[in-house]
Amino acid sequence: MIAAHLPAIQIVAPLLAAALCVLVPWKRVSWGIAMAGAVTAFAASVGLLSRVLGGEDIRYALGGWAAPWGIEYRVDAVNGLVLLIVAGIGVVVTLFALTSVEREVDERRIPLFYGAWMLCLCGLLGIAITGDAFNIFVFLEISSLGTYALIAMGSDRRALVSAFRYLIMGSIGASFIVIGIGLLYVETGTLNLADLAERLPALTGERTVLVAFAFLTVGTSLKLALFPLHVWLPDAYAFAPSAVTGLIAATSTKVAVYVLLRFFFTVFGVTYSFGELSLGMWLLPLALVAIFTMSLVAIFQRNIKRMLAYSSVAQIGYIILGISFASVTGLTAATLHLFNHALMKGALFLALGCVMYRVGSVHIDALRGLGRRMPWTMAAFTAGGLSLIGVPLTVGFVSKWYLVLGALEQGMWPVAALVLVTSTLAVVYIWRVVEAVYFGEPSARAGSVSEAPLRLLVPTWALIVANLYFGIDASLTTNVAGQAARALLGGAP
């Protein structure tokens, strides 16, 4: 019975947990409920992905209403992987949150915090699993509202401003998406993604479809922080509580990228979006500019969380670059990087969370000389940094490898060269931190701190180990990513 209901459990577990978290007045119990919800969702995602890889096409009719009329959940290799990323990161970061959140969030708000936390997780999983266009928008709003509240709970007062800014930008993005979906509905009379994919090819000449495409592209690009629509991201990441930054950096932009992939490839089809509209020509320069300028900007940041936030925008550029090739290798690189970037950014932000817990600041001056005081934390940061640069034996290398392969396959060797050159920019900004940490003179405050508690180190290192494991044995991830890429290019889901 459970196996048949996995798609529903995937969403219902975090939803129920969200409500229960708020109802209990004890912060530890609240955390326990959140953790139970996250673990259940993770188990469901593992079950779903393994069944999808077994060649099964999973469909679940909510409320017993069959697909084009009712809402259906539909899982294939693409969203199976996204579900696994979100739920997996969800478990690790929730584990991390227990100790970190008690330090950074007002005590009375902790049950509410976990309520918003689980809503955010529920929304992100929902966007990934649903096969209904309007349902995507609903879940997008659920996750976004959760995220705004979570960011606003940061201890710095500027968190409020950045949350408000994200609220405005996010709402613009969401309304663009709903306008796009509305126009598609007007044109086709259906909201089911598979149904849309069947009906749209006959209507590609219509201007309404073109406008819908434009609205969806811009709206989703805002959500995934594609350059130049990224301005909300650095502040939101920098001032949110550490655990929140870890969660949203590793998951929310990835889910937005998934929505983009879904619409470009499954709904509109690759012949329309990349053939007729030659979207690749638009995405490629944006991606390159994002990678180049944002890596440069990252070099000059003194707040390390902010630095990593700019680096995230650059990394999203790599993902979009892979998408712009619209080939199997390019898409494999993009989906691989979805997974790998979640691992490395998750690990890096959690390492910074450990620093925040002990030192209370992530400014580069506060980090000076911490290498001797917090050896495990800083080793984790360095390992995560190496992965971000793309050193062999880490996941970063695997995604860069496929990206370069994809570029060479298209005959774009200058792009391949640029990918390699921009990796050196990552070397620069990671090295600045490493230099300060290991060779800097400890500041007065850093002189007395001790290593972060085990409850923070274990989740951080879990992600680092995953970084190394999937960097050495990439057969599982490349297999899934390859299958996802073929599913995307193969037409209907």
Next chain:
Amino acid sequence: MRDQIILRIAAKILVGPILLFALYVQFHGDYGPGGGFQAGVIFAAGVILYALVFGLDRAKAAIPTSIVTWCGTLGVLIFAGVGVVAMFMGGNFLDYGVLLYDAEHAQHIGILLVEAGVLVTVFGVMVTLFYSFAGRRRSR
């Protein structure tokens, strides 16, 4: 506004029927226009009218903040709970058809329960919003 006698008497007369009308909209939802969301808004409007005329303190004495917050989450639990019960009784999530002895009655009771969940949540959230905005100046 307690010195405005017309307002006060009118509000006193109206609050009861407003709450009753909310329930009408709720239970009439499956035959005509209406449903849990509208009913929740109307129910909350009744409470908000009371608070506007008689003051926030008396409204909070009648319906404390803690209950309102509880309502906000309780509705979600009712909603998801109905879905989960349907799942345990052999249907899909939110498939009310399996809840009772025959599908027609089951659909009927199922939608009523789910809408009740929506009513409770919408009422709770609306009043929470009102309480927190109305209480802002005093806490400062």
